[in-house]
Amino acid sequence: MTVHSQGAMTAAPQDAPRKPAGRPEETASPTGPGPTSPRGGRKSLPSGWLPYLLVAPAVLALATLLLYPLIKNVILSFQDINKIEFIQRKYPFAGFSNYTQLIGDADFWTVVARSFAFTAANVALIMVLGSLIGILLNRLGKKMRLVLSMALVMAWAMPIVASVQVFKWLFDEQFGVMNWVMRSAGFAGYEQHNWMQTGLSTLTIVTVLVVWGSIPFVALNMYAGLTTVGAELYEAARMDGANGWQTFWKIVFPNLRPFFLITTFLEVIWVFKAFTQVYAMNKGGPDRASEILPVFAYVEGQSQAHYGLAAAISVLTILILVVVMSFYFRLILKQEEEQ
Template sequence: MTTTPDAPPAVAATTRPPQQLRAKRPTLFPYALLAPAIAVLALLVAWPILRLIITSFQEYGRAQAFGAPPEWIGFDNYTEVLTSSEFYAVLARSFAFMVVAVAVTMALGTLVALLMMRLGRAMRLLVTVGLLLAWAMPALSSVMVWGWMFDTRSGVVNYLLTKITGDDWTGHSWLIDPLSFFLVLGLIVVWMGVPFIAFTMYAGLTQVPVDTLEAAQLDGANGRQRFFLIQVPFVRSIILVLVVLSVIWDLRVFAQVYALQGIGGLYEKTSTLGVWIYQKGTASGDFGFAAAAAVVMVFILLIISFSYVRQTLKEDD
């Protein structure tokens, strides 16, 4: 008689419930670290912008600057700005200058970046030092140097043109004519803007895979085709950011225009948007009108900056 062994008693499965993770208590330490930066931004950025917006809704002239209470006039300042033919003339002048300056700056900066990729180490270092010197020079110093070069009496440009062409360029004024004024201004702005474009484009172009460029070259693609079909698509996001930043910088250019006007330009024919707003506030004393025009300018810059912010968020995602 055979007996089968009894089956082992079933062991009751004792499973412990998963240990509850304790919720982290909110800490104020990150906010304490950010507090100094937020305070500085609020003091230097937020408060002036708030005061600007408040002033734009007020009748704020010389009397108010000396203590008289301002009068709230609603949107009258904005209506006056947006119906002013002078405002649209200055805006069109500023946009025209910005378009030309951005196009030339981007083209020259990209060419310099491509040149730096082909240069040897020593020459690349020399070009880098030259670009850094141009980039580090203050705006007013640059205007003084270029203003001396185009000086009516003792300028080196008039001297060289006299020697080269044989005509007498002595006494020729480059700043009295609006077109030649913006030519000199464009030289200054482009000269100061090319280093940033060149350095940024050089950093981006050096990240293009060399294998891809060599494969395209073996397939018969020339230098122009490799640049537009491979390198440009690879650094497209960098180009977009550079264009948007250059548009903002060149549209709100102030120091170069104001200093160059002081050397010999005509204010009413050469003022860009920022200088025109400043002159409206200081010369006529209508600070409310100037504040409204400044708010409109900020709104225009925010619209232009939207593409930059959207691209930045897309890259973060």
């Protein structure tokens, strides 16, 4: 209520806001509120740099652990380093002599052919058997599916060296289970039979080992892929009178083609560089008849002390694998373009 000089009283409007004491009145800018800077005046990084900063530690670790050894290995492949040079710490430059020696060596090309045959046989068996077991997982009931899945995971989780020792015991010359099984089945000539007396028989046992250890990966991924195929597609195929084989090629394979391409690509890489299984089984023997390229490079470098030559073998192995995979990459890219 306000009192004028004449003594009259008037009432002040009740909805007028009160101004806080001790705070000056703020006036709004005619152009609106301006942009506020971050605390401390620091400028934020451009948003485009954030993904690169996040992957930088992983890239740095890979460069330290993989790229640097690869570069050193390439340099070593151009040097003539044997046991004497290694002891004397001399690293003479040899140019392309290691590579020309390998290209003109018939044993090298024998190992290359053996490596390709070994890889093709293993990958074919792994993909066929793994796909069949994956289909079986999709058809089984819940309890049996759980039992089979646990068995697959246990086989997959077993360390490679431990599984090699189990297989060496199974095929042992004196106390092996396989000799006992063959004798019990009535076959003659299996008294202390040596299953690793030839390179072919040794690689056959290694193939069984590699296939046994790789099937779980394909089977479990195949089962996961089959769960994405709609039940209505199977029902439509049954109504059209398609059998199991026709259902697989007309329904399952077209829907899971990316799975088959990627899985085959991974298996080719893993089998081609299967060093531990071959070397731990019989060290590439007998008489180096079961060596594949990784084992061939290791034996030349460690056993024969031809370090420069071994480095050249490893570089050629990488180049061969890159050339083979380039055709496969073209197939994958073509498949993506069609989709």
